Amino acid sequence: MIRILHLSKAFNGQVVLEDISLEIQKGEILVILGESGTGKSVLLKHMIGLLKPDQGEIYMDSQNITRLSEKDLLKMRKNMGYLFQEGALFDFMNVFENIAFPLREHTRLDRGMIRRKVLDILKVIGLEGVEKKYPSELSGGMKKRVALARAIILDSKILFCDEPTSGLDPIRSRDISDLIRDVSRRLHCTTVVTSHDIQNSFRIADRLALLQKGRIVALGAPQELRNSTDLFIKEFIG
Incomplete structure (x- = not known):
């Protein structure tokens, strides 16, 4: 399980993430959605330990990774896979x-x-x-x-994918999304994906988290978000 508690981060006085709390269950596929600049990739980098929060904590199972040394972080990352946006x-x-x-x-x-x-x-x-x-x-x-x-x-026990369909045509986007889902099931790993690809995110996710201005404004199964009456959510997912 990945547990994020009251995480906040700012760069040069500009708040990027504000009071984020989130639990990601073992073996699930969670897709983090949001417009450009909402902090999706920044949140992912905190989970990997590439960034330190200004406030808050992140736990991998029972281990608080925000307090780990770089040496211990390197050991932890051996259990993680990271798919970069550009490969x-x-x-x-x-x-x-x-x-x-x-x-x-x-x-x-x-x-x-x-x-x-x-x-x-x-x-x-x-x-x-x-x-x-x-x-x-x-x-x-x-x-x-x-x-x-x-x-x-x-x-890998945990797989992180940063905008995996970026730069791909619709067919290739669907293919790589399906592959991520199939690989996650095959390895029984926990998978966290950041994306602005609404259609494929809803196809592969067990749950979705929607970021707006550095805050999680919606969290739930695909059908829960589709059924939402919130105007921002309805507009974002179309």
């Missing part, structure tokens, strides 16, 4: 090397086991046979799939 693949590495990178950095697996794990995960994401290609040879959707494979290669 963040290494241009000088081919697909195989990109996906294998976390295994080489954080495990003592031999070359044969690393190869098997990488080829297995390529099957899961539907990209068999592309392991020798470089990022420059891949489409936007393929890059996102490779980045997702790298994010989960350590059998």
Whole structure:
């Protein structure tokens, strides 16, 4: 479980997150929605420990990560996968090397086991046979799939996805959203997604949190938000 208690954050006097409290259940897919600049990515970075709150606490199970040293945060992140908005693949590495990178950095697996794990995960994401290609040879959707494979290669218990459909056409957006949902179910991991993609968010989420001006103004299952009579919620989700 991820538990956020009264979290606030400001940059140069401008409040970005204000008194955020949220519980994310083990194994659920939570999508954080909101307009640009509402603090979605900032909230995600707090959960990973990349930012420290001005006020409030974040617990991963019973551990308060806001008080961890950088060394302990690095240990904790081995149980997390992070899908960056732009994929963040290494241009000088081919697909195989990109996906294998976390295994080489954080495990003592031999070359044969690393190869098997990488080829297995390529099957899961539907990209068999592309392991020798470089990022420059891949489409936007393929890059996102490779980045997702790298994010989960350590059998992550928690998966964070920052705007995973950004820059993709509607078909590829649906494909990557479905893949995130399927991978989350397969690994039984807790998944937190930030997005402004209303349609796909409602398709894959167990629950949605809607941010407005740094505050959570709605939290619930997709149907609960659809049934809301709040004018902002109705306007936002269309």
